[in-house]
Amino acid sequence: IGHYRGWALGALWVFPLAQAWATEPISIISPAVVTEPAKVALGKKLFFEPRLSQSGIISCNSCHNLATSGTDNLPTSIGHNWQKGPINSPTVFNASYNLAQFWDGRAKDLQAQAGGPIEADKEMASSHSVAVATLSSIPQYQQEFVAVYGKGAINMDKITDAIASFEQTLVTPNSPFDLWLQGDKSQLSAQQLKGYQTFKQVGCTACHNGPAVGANSYQKMGLVQPYQTENPSLGRYSVTGKEQDKHVFKVPTLRNIEHTAPYFHDGAVWDLSQAVEIMAQVQLGQTLTPEQTQDIVAFLHSLTGERPQIVLPALPPSPFDPLHVKR
Amino acid sequence: IGHYRGWALGALWVFPLAQAWATEPISIISPAVVTEPAKVALGKKLFFEPRLSQSGIISCNSCHNLATSGTDNLPTSIGHNWQKGPINSPTVFNASYNLAQFWDGRAKDLQAQAGGPIEADKEMASSHSVAVATLSSIPQYQQEFVAVYGKGAINMDKITDAIASFEQTLVTPNSPFDLWLQGDKSQLSAQQLKGYQTFKQVGCTACHNGPAVGANSYQKMGLVQPYQTENPSLGRYSVTGKEQDKHVFKVPTLRNIEHTAPYFHDGAVWDLSQAVEIMAQVQLGQTLTPEQTQDIVAFLHSLTGERPQIVLPALPPSPFDPLHVKR
Numbered sequence: 001i002g003h004y005r006g007w008a009l010g011a012l013w014v015f016p017l018a019q020a021w022a023t024e025p026i027s028i029i030s031p032a033v034v035t036e037p038a039k040v041a042l043g044k045k046l047f048f049e050p051r052l053s054q055s056g057i058i059s060c061n062s063c064h065n066l067a068t069s070g071t072d073n074l075p076t077s078i079g080h081n082w083q084k085g086p087i088n089s090p091t092v093f094n095a096s097y098n099l100a101q102f103w104d105g106r107a108k109d110l111q112a113q114a115g116g117p118i119e120a121d122k123e124m125a126s127s128h129s130v131a132v133a134t135l136s137s138i139p140q141y142q143q144e145f146v147a148v149y150g151k152g153a154i155n156m157d158k159i160t161d162a163i164a165s166f167e168q169t170l171v172t173p174n175s176p177f178d179l180w181l182q183g184d185k186s187q188l189s190a191q192q193l194k195g196y197q198t199f200k201q202v203g204c205t206a207c208h209n210g211p212a213v214g215a216n217s218y219q220k221m222g223l224v225q226p227y228q229t230e231n232p233s234l235g236r237y238s239v240t241g242k243e244q245d246k247h248v249f250k251v252p253t254l255r256n257i258e259h260t261a262p263y264f265h266d267g268a269v270w271d272l273s274q275a276v277e278i279m280a281q282v283q284l285g286q287t288l289t290p291e292q293t294q295d296i297v298a299f300l301h302s303l304t305g306e307r308p309q310i311v312l313p314a315l316p317p318s319p320f321d322p323l324h325v326k327r
Numbered sequence: 328i329g330h331y332r333g334w335a336l337g338a339l340w341v342f343p344l345a346q347a348w349a350t351e352p353i354s355i356i357s358p359a360v361v362t363e364p365a366k367v368a369l370g371k372k373l374f375f376e377p378r379l380s381q382s383g384i385i386s387c388n389s390c391h392n393l394a395t396s397g398t399d400n401l402p403t404s405i406g407h408n409w410q411k412g413p414i415n416s417p418t419v420f421n422a423s424y425n426l427a428q429f430w431d432g433r434a435k436d437l438q439a440q441a442g443g444p445i446e447a448d449k450e451m452a453s454s455h456s457v458a459v460a461t462l463s464s465i466p467q468y469q470q471e472f473v474a475v476y477g478k479g480a481i482n483m484d485k486i487t488d489a490i491a492s493f494e495q496t497l498v499t500p501n502s503p504f505d506l507w508l509q510g511d512k513s514q515l516s517a518q519q520l521k522g523y524q525t526f527k528q529v530g531c532t533a534c535h536n537g538p539a540v541g542a543n544s545y546q547k548m549g550l551v552q553p554y555q556t557e558n559p560s561l562g563r564y565s566v567t568g569k570e571q572d573k574h575v576f577k578v579p580t581l582r583n584i585e586h587t588a589p590y591f592h593d594g595a596v597w598d599l600s601q602a603v604e605i606m607a608q609v610q611l612g613q614t615l616t617p618e619q620t621q622d623i624v625a626f627l628h629s630l631t632g633e634r635p636q637i638v639l640p641a642l643p644p645s646p647f648d649p650l651h652v653k654r
C-alpha cells in the first residue's frame with residue numbers, strides 16, 4: 001500500500017489503452033483491498049470515537065467529516081474549547097498517497113500522524129496516556145484489541161495502527177477521469193478534455209501529477225510571485241530549519257477538489273476558479289484567460305471519485321464516566 | 328406511525344404467545360417501514376448537515392451521535408461557541424414514540440421539534456431564514472427538495488418534515504426483551520427475568536411501560552422524596568405555568584438505556600445501578616436491596632435493540648462560501 005499502489009496491480013495492464021495511459025502524467029487510484037477487516041473495523045470505531053478527546057465530543061471525524069469529503073470545509077478548524085486551528089484541514093481521502101503527512105510533511109506516514117491530534121491542545125486536547133486509559137476502561141475495546149493484536153495491553157502503537165489501517169481504505173477510485181484514463185472516452189466532456197490539455201500545457205502537472213494529482217513533492221507556495229497571506233505558517237522550514245524551505249508546502253492532492261473548499265493552507269479562497277487563477281499566477285507567472293480557467297475547473301471536476309460507503313460504527317458503551325478517567 | 332405502531336401491525340397477533348405478551352406492560356417496537364425513501368435520504372443528509380449551524384461544524388448528529396446511540400453522552404451538551412447546554416441530550420432513537428418532544432414536552436412532534444435546535448443560541452445558533460438560504464444556495468439540495476416535495480422554494484416546513492421522516496426510521500427493534508416477548512424464552516437469563524419481575528413488582532412499570540418503556544406520560548421527578556439537583560429546569564411548568572407541574576418531566580424511554588448515560592435531565596448520574604436506586608427511592612419511596620438493583624440492571628440491558636445500519640450520506644458541495652450566506 002503506498003503511492004504506487006495502482007501500478008502494482010498487474011491486471012490493469014491488460015486495458016486496451018494501457019499504453020496511452022502510461023504516458024499521461026496522472027495515473028489512476030485503485031479501490032482499497034482490505035486484508036484485515038477486523039483491524040479496519042476497529043480503526044473506523046477509533047476514527048469516530050469522541051472519547052479520544054478531552055471533552056468527549058471531538059473525534060477525527062469532527063475535522064475530517066467523511067460525510068463531506070474528509071474535511072471540515074472551514075478556513076481553519078475549530079477544536080477543543082472552540083479554539084481556531086492554525087491551518088486548513090486537509091482531506092483524509094486518499095491521504096495514504098501522501099509522500100508524508102501534514103502540510104509540512106512532519107509525520108512520515110498515517111500511523112505517525114494519528115497520534116498528533118489526540119494530544120494537540122487545539123484539536124482533541126487529550127493525552128496519550130489518557131486516551132489509552134479511556135479505551136482500556138471500555139470492555140468491548142479491550143476485547144477488540146485482543147482480537148486484532150493478540151494478548152497485551154492497549155497502547156498508542158495499536159491505536160494509531162488501527163486508525164491508519166482504516167484510513168488506508170479511504171480512497172476514491174473510479175472518477176470520470178480515471179475511467180477515461182482506462183479507455184472510456186465518453187467520460188470527459190469536450191470542455192473537460194480541453195481543460196486537461198491546458199492543465200498540462202501551462203505546467204500544472206509539474207507539481208500536480210501521479211495518482212493523487214499532487215501529494216508527492218514539496219514546493220514553494222509563490223514560486224514565481226509571492227502569495228499574500230496572513231497565515232504565519234512557514235511550511236517545510238519548521239521541519240528542516242533551512243532558509244529555502246520557508247513557505248514550502250506539500251503539494252495537495254487535487255482529487256475531489258470540488259468538495260474540499262476552502263483552498264490553500266490558509267483556507268483563504270472559496271472559489272475554485274480563483275484558486276486556479278492564483279496558482280497560474282504565483283507558481284507559473286501566467287495570467288490565464290477566463291476560458292482557460294473555466295476549462296481547467298471543468299477538468300478538475302472530473303477528479304471526483306467514488307467515496308467509500310461508510311456504515312456508521314456502533315461505538316461501545318462506557319461502563320462509567322469516561323471523562324472521569326481523565327482526571 | 329406513532330406510539331402504538333406495534334399494536335397496529337395485525338401480523339404480530341399470530342405469534343404463539345400473543346396472549347401472554349398482550350398482558351405485559353411493555354410491548355415490542357417494530358422495524359421502521361420506509362414508504363418514502365427519497366424523503367428519508369434527504370432527511371438523513373439534513374441530520375448530518377453542519378451547514379445548518381452558524382459555525383458550519385455542528386449538526387444534529389453532533390449532539391445525537393448515531394454512532395453512540397443517539398446522544399452525546401455528556402451531562403449537558405456542548406454547542407455553538409463551546410456553550411454548555413441547560414439539560415441532558417435525550418437519544419433520538421425511538422423518539423417517534425414520545426408523546427411529545429423535549430423533557431418538558433414543549434414540541435408536539437418530531438417535525439415541530441426539528442426547527443428548534445437550528446436557531447437555539449446554545450445549539451446551532453443559526454436562524455431559519457439563514458438555514459433556508461444556505462440550503463437554497465446548494466444546487467444539489469435544490470434538486471433533491473424538488474424531487475421530494477415538487478416545485479417550489481425550500482422552506483422550514485420541508486426541512487423539518489424531511490428530518491422528522493428520517494428520525495422515524497431511527498427505531499431499535501429486536502432487543503432480547505422484544506424477542507422474549509414474542510416467545511423466544513432463551514433470550515432472557517434467569518437474572519434478567521427476575522429483574523423484570525422486580526421491575527414490575529416494585530412499581531417501575533407504573534411510569535415505564537408501553538413500547539418505549541416510558542415516553543408516554545409526564546411525571547414528577549421526586550414524587551415521594553425530593554430529587555437533589557443543581558439543574559434549574561422546572562420541566563413541564565415552563566410549558567403550562569401550573570404550580571403542580573414544577574419538576575414534572577416526560578418519563579424517558581428505557582430502551583438502549585445502557586448506552587445513554589449519563590442519566591436524568593441533569594445528566595448527574597453515570598452509573599445505571601445508582602440511577603435505578605435513586606428512582607426506587609425518590610419515585611417509590613423504596614430502598615432496593617443490592618440484589619434487586621443488580622437484577623433490574625440486568626433486565627434493563629435486555630432492552631438494547633438493533634440499531635439501524637446508517638450509511639454516512641454524501642453531502643453535496645457548496646458552490647461558494649456557505650458561511651458567507653449567513654452575513
Ligand code: HEC
Binds near residue numbers: 058
Ligand atoms: C480539531 C481539528 C482536527 C481534529 C480533531 C483532527 N484533525 Fe487531522 N488535521 C487537522 C488539521 C488542521 C490538519 C493539518 C495540520 C497541518 O498540516 O499542520 C490535519 C491533518 C491531518 C492529516 C494529514 C493529511 C495531509 O494531507 O497531510 C491526517 C491524515 C489527519 N489529519 C488525520 C486525523 C486523524 C486520524 C485524527 C484523529 C485521531 C485527526 N486527524 C483529528 C485537523 C484535525
Ligand code: HEC
Binds near residue numbers: 208
Ligand atoms: C511549482 C508547483 C506548483 C505548480 C506549477 C502548480 N501548483 Fe497548485 N499547488 C502547489 C502547492 C505547493 C499548493 C499548496 C499551496 C498552499 O496551500 O499554500 C497548491 C495548491 C493548489 C490548489 C489548492 C488545493 C487545496 O486543496 O487547497 C489548486 C486547486 C491547485 N494547486 C491547482 C493548480 C493548477 C490548476 C495549476 C496550474 C495552473 C497549479 N496548481 C500549478 C504547487 C503547484
Ligand code: HEC
Binds near residue numbers: 412
Ligand atoms: C448542541 C446540542 C444539540 C444539537 C446541535 C441538537 N440537539 Fe436535539 N437536543 C439537545 C438537547 C440538550 C435536547 C433536550 C432539550 C430539552 O428537552 O429541553 C434535545 C432534544 C431533542 C429531541 C427530543 C427528544 C426527546 O426525547 O424529547 C429531538 C427529537 C432532537 N433533539 C432532535 C434534534 C435534531 C433533529 C437536531 C438538528 C436539527 C438537533 N436535535 C440538534 C441537544 C442538541
Ligand code: HEC
Binds near residue numbers: 531587610
Ligand atoms: C412516578 C413515575 C416513575 C416511576 C414509578 C419510576 N420512574 Fe424512572 N423515571 C421517571 C421520570 C420522570 C424520569 C426522568 C427524571 C429526570 O430525569 O428528571 C425517570 C428516569 C429514569 C431513568 C433514567 C433515564 C434517562 O435516560 O435518564 C431510569 C434508568 C429509570 N427512570 C428507571 C426506573 C426504575 C428502575 C424504576 C423503578 C425502580 C423507575 N424508573 C420508576 C418516572 C418514574
Ligand SMILES: [Ca+2]
Binds near residue numbers: 071088089260267
Ligand atoms: Ca481545503
Ligand SMILES: [Ca+2]
Binds near residue numbers: 398417589
Ligand atoms: Ca442521558
